[in-house]
Amino acid sequence: MYRLRPAKPSDAELLADVTLAATRAQGRLAPDFDELAWRNGFVEWTLESIADPATDLYVVEVGDRPAGRLRVSRTPDAVELNGIQLHPDIQNHGIGTAILNALQDEATRRGVPLQLRVERDNPNARRLYDRLGFTRTAEADTEDVLQWTKGVEQNRLWNAEVAEKYDTPGTGMFAPEVIEPTVDRLAELAAGGRALEFAIGTGRVGIPLSKRIPVSGIELSTAMIDQLRTKDETIPVVVGDMASAQAPGEFSLVYLVFNTISNLLTQEEQVACFRNAARHLSPGGRFVIELWVPELRRLPPGIPATVGVAEPGYILLDTYDVLNQHVVSHHFHFGEGTEAQLGRTPHRYIWPAELDLMAQIAGFTRESRHADWSGDRSPPNHPPT
Structure with missing residues (x-):
């Protein structure tokens, strides 16, 4: 360009x-x-x-x-x-x-x-910077001082230690019964064309899918990309934010798996992600999202947290900010002693109807919604696609 x-x-x-x-x-x-x-x-x-x-x-x-x-x-x-x-x-x-x-x-x-200054009488530039995730940190005469720190924040959250422990070959979300239906369905939807994975991570889905069709990726965490490169050196990956970064070429399929869109913490960023998918797709292309349905019915009145998992060595506690549709997952890992390790991951949950509206804003028409990767159309108790 x-x-x-x-x-x-x-x-x-x-x-x-x-x-x-x-x-x-x-x-x-x-x-x-x-x-x-x-x-x-x-x-x-x-x-x-x-x-x-x-x-x-x-x-x-x-x-x-x-x-x-x-x-x-x-x-x-x-x-x-x-x-x-x-x-x-x-x-x-x-x-x-x-x-x-x-x-x-x-x-x-x-x-x-990444820092910059923008004059207050330049609203077009300010709208662009807002869309790209800049926030105002100060004022200076006729200018606003803006800063973009998302790359720093994501690399702190998804650091080298997390990336090294992320893969669990053969178990959990890396189990064959999870990966194989996912790859089969995505390959079918791509219809022989090229696929682009937003937030490709360590290549959990992208690497096996690349054996079937050409795959590219966008990923903000350099540590996750480094981990991917220990397994595959051929998949093109752009370092950047899936809400705005651009990968070269056009694609017949853009996809987001395993709740990744919820890592975008504002509605504006999530809408921008839909629009970014649309920019990458050739006419007739598809955008696929895997995302859990918010389980607020499990939230007791007046209590802002639920226990998602409680098993030997691990407890998952989710705390909710219902007004802003934010949830923070607290991951407690512990052994036989009294010490425990805590990791936190923030999300913005999205209702299925809200996804449909975001799609409409970006020019998409919903083709289907399923309860799982096998194509089950029953009520989605599992992540819909």
């Missing part, structure tokens, strides 16, 4: 043209704007930026055409987007989103936040 090349002093006038065109198209030039004075100052500042070793200034090229400007600072503590302007002719084609996704991927790999 685009290419970045380091800016040269001879690009200063070009970058001024792009920045001016983008700002004018947004209607953000003051009535008394002095173009000549602004241009002279901008060119001088651009030349200083090119010479500054702490800043990377790029020309964004689309095809053979220079069409944008990107300025990034990198420190041990953060990746900072200092500015991005795209010529109006190439706006609204996903290029800005793709550039931001690439910076999110970089921040995720480095384990640092």
